[in-house]
Amino acid sequence: MHECASAPVTITRIIDETPCIKTFEFSRAFTFRPGQFVMVWVPGVDEIPMALSSPWSISVQKVGDATAALFACDEGDMLGIKGPLGTGFSVGGRTLAVAGGIGAAPLRHLAIEGSVDTFLLGARTAAELPFAHEIARMTDIVVATDDGSIGHHGFVTDLCAEIDLTSYDHVCVCGPEVMMRAVLGLLDEAGCAGRGQFSLHRYMKCGVGICGSCCIDPSGLCVCRDGPVFSGDLLLGSEFGRYSRDASGRKKGL
Ligand SMILES: Cc1cc2nc3c(=O)[nH]c(=O)nc-3n(C[C@H](O)[C@H](O)[C@H](O)COP(=O)(O)OP(=O)(O)OC[C@H]3O[C@@H](n4cnc5c(N)ncnc54)[C@H](O)[C@@H]3O)c2cc1C
Known part of the structure; x- marks a missing residue:
């Protein structure tokens, strides 16, 4: 079942993974299956799809306007999260x-x-x-x-x-x-x-x-x-x- 409304979350921690990838942890954990994505509303810029990299994070590569705006965010800033959406990976066995x-x-x-x-x-x-x-x-x-x-x-x-x-x-x-x-x-x-x-x-x-x-x-x-x-x-x-x-x-x- 998809959640349709955007949930406001606060960025609680930003981790530099590589020179071009940052992980944004937020104030709320979502129940999800790995592979599912969320629509991330970056206030005033755009809403973009991002996979959840944990129940409470997205990991983002900077490629254009919205991802650059995310990279400019600080801990304490707000985002909107809609989802989790879509199919995830099915596992079991090797x-x-x-x-x-x-x-x-x-x-x-x-x-x-x-x-x-x-x-x-x-x-x-x-x-x-x-x-x-x-x-x-x-x-x-x-x-x-x-x-x-x-x-x-x-x-x-x-x-x-x-x-x-x-x-x-x-x-x-x-x-x-x-x-x-x-x-x-x-x-x-x-x-x-x-x-x-x-x-x-x-x-x-x-x-x-x-x-x-x-x-x-x-x-x-x-x-x-x-x-x-x-x-x-x-x-x-x-x-x-x-x-x-x-x-x-x-x-x-x-
Ligand atoms: C289901 C799903 C899950 C995703 N998960 C992640 C994730 O976990 N981490 C992450 O960093 N990105 C992820 N993406 C890609 C991410 O959505 C785009 O990089 C983002 O929307 C780009 O927005 P922008 O405004 O910064 O760039 P734009 O200004 O929109 O585009 C900049 C450049 O990137 C290209 N681009 C834009 N969107 C995509 C895309 N979806 N795929 C390939 N090229 C694109 C454009 O053609 C353009 O060349 C995911 C996309 C989908 C559909």
Whole structure:
């Protein structure tokens, strides 16, 4: 059941995770399933979708106006939180988490609650790996960096290619779509695309399945209404990882 009204919360703590990612803890805890998101009203600026990174926090990468306004907030400032909304990850049995950069935000709490057996985490550099120390306290973690500054020198998808994906009941994935598409390809090759659960963080406007900005061709599934977490077999044969749509609805390559 979705909560429709925006709840006012106070920012109680701001944590610098990496040079570009901050976690904002707030005064209220929400009951949620990791993967679900909230609409965050940044007063006077915009309302934007953000995954909950814990019952009382969001973890944000600065990319544009609203996220820059969040970065300018101080402890004690107010935000509006609507939700939790959408589908979350379903786990039980052996679970592999695969995250790229800020994609670790919705997967972080899965590890904290003890639901992840192996966590593969990638980022461009060691300094840009979010939550690595925290996750390492909870589960087995293997890291990859594009520049080789820590862990495997290369993409997190290289790590996926080296393990037996069929030994996991669930493979929960969040990161850039191109990376997620590569994971879906590996799962498909292993004959278990349906074990993949992919959290899509597409641009969305209305949030209720009308505007079409976050729809997936050719099924017409909407990230806001039907997601953001989708099973791999629903994404096979779609434009997932090839293009998405911008604010005007125009297709843009990923
Ligand atoms: C379900 C869901 C969960 C999300 N969870 C998180 C999270 O936990 N942490 C986080 O940092 N971000 C998350 N995002 C992405 C976040 O919503 C956008 O980064 C944010 O809306 C950008 O707002 P802005 O005003 O700062 O940037 P804008 O000025 O709107 O855009 C700046 C640039 O970012 C691009 N952009 C905007 N929104 C998105 C998007 N959704 N996906 C990809 N590119 C985008 C624009 O095309 C533009 O190039 C999530 C998105 C969704 C749909």
